[in-house]
Amino acid sequence: MPTAVTAFDPVSAALQQLHQAVASEAMPDDFLRLLEEIDAKIAAVRPGNSV
Amino acid sequence: MTDPSNETLAADQRFRDQLVALIPSLRSFARGLCGWRDMADDLAQDAMMRGWAARASFTPGTNFRAWMFMILRNQFYTTIRKNKRMTSWDPEVAERVLVEAPSQQHAIHVADVAKALQKLPAEQREVLLLVGANGVSYEEASEIIGCAIGTIKSRLARGRKALAGLIDGASGDALFEDVA
Numbered sequence: 001m002p003t004a005v006t007a008f009d010p011v012s013a014a015l016q017q018l019h020q021a022v023a024s025e026a027m028p029d030d031f032l033r034l035l036e037e038i039d040a041k042i043a044a045v046r047p048g049n050s051v
Numbered sequence: 052m053t054d055p056s057n058e059t060l061a062a063d064q065r066f067r068d069q070l071v072a073l074i075p076s077l078r079s080f081a082r083g084l085c086g087w088r089d090m091a092d093d094l095a096q097d098a099m100m101r102g103w104a105a106r107a108s109f110t111p112g113t114n115f116r117a118w119m120f121m122i123l124r125n126q127f128y129t130t131i132r133k134n135k136r137m138t139s140w141d142p143e144v145a146e147r148v149l150v151e152a153p154s155q156q157h158a159i160h161v162a163d164v165a166k167a168l169q170k171l172p173a174e175q176r177e178v179l180l181l182v183g184a185n186g187v188s189y190e191e192a193s194e195i196i197g198c199a200i201g202t203i204k205s206r207l208a209r210g211r212k213a214l215a216g217l218i219d220g221a222s223g224d225a226l227f228e229d230v231a
Contacts, residue, residue, distance in 0.1 A: 011215055014164035015183035021161065022082050023075035031074055034096055035067075038103055042063050045056070 066106045069115045070099055076116065076185055077123055083180040084127045086169045094130065098123035120187070120195045124177065167217035175210030182207055 077098060081091035102109075102122050109118055168176050181187040181195060182203070193200045 011164070011211055011218075012183055014161050014218075015179060016186075017161050018083065018165060018168075019076075019079045019180075019184035019186075022079040025075075025078070027074060028092055030092065030096060031099075034099060035071060038067050038070075042060065042067060045063075046060060 062111065063106065065111070066103070066109065070102065070119070073116060073119055074099075077119060080120060080180055080185055081123060081127070083165075083168060083184060084124070084173075084177060085131065086165075090130075094123060094127055098126050101126065114191060114194065116187070117191045117194045120181070121197075124195060128173075163218050164214065167214050170217055171210055171213055175206050175213060178203055178206040179210045179214065183211070 074095070077095040078092060081094040081098070082088060085091050085094060098119060102119050105122075109115065168179065171179070177196065178192060181192045182189065187195070189200045189203050192203045196203065
């Protein structure tokens with residue numbers, strides 16, 4: 001069965017690179033702080049923890 | 052019998068884990084939409100907080116990514132109506148990246164694509180970012196934007212053509228003649 005050959009598409013490749021460039025950045029501290037807040041809220045409602 | 056509070060706790064933890072996994076995509080989508088790094092990260096964080104606050108309205112097993120992208124997109128359009136600064140892509144990241152076909156002599160700078168994206172109508176840009184950059188399906192994009200799949204396809208085609216034309220014009224060569 002013949003295999004389809006996909007031609008290189010520079011626009012698609014560039015769009016994917018744009019995404020990868022941002023996605024591969026280290027997560028900024030602000031996001032980590034936000035996650036800590038969420039974790040604290042989750043921990044606060046665990047059975048045995050008082051709010 | 053299962054303790055309802057334990058179920059809620061487990062659901063919250065799952066929601067949190069899904070949110071964490073989606074952060075890179077949220078940041079990327081936000082960056083492409085508003086074109087300004089700091090504001091994009093604010094937008095992504097705002098969407099995360101809004102998503103968390105509304106987690107009870109999310110139905111587990113449905114499309115979490117589409118749900119969060121929808122929140123982010125709505126927040127973007129709300130914000131942009133109030134703030135006209137969101138105009139240009141942060142060049143710091145884009146200028147470091149070059150897209151080149153392994154066996155081709157031509158190459159395009161991602162910075163050119165990023166700048167060209169910001170010149171497109173928002174309705175085309177968001178489809179290019181969702182489908183072209185984030186790998187979202189037509190169906191998912193249709194759900195996120197709230198329009199028919201046919202509209203998504205036509206905006207994508209028009210956006211690709213316009214983007215190719217903008218880059219082609221900027222670089223002065225004919226890399227994109229085949230782009231539909």
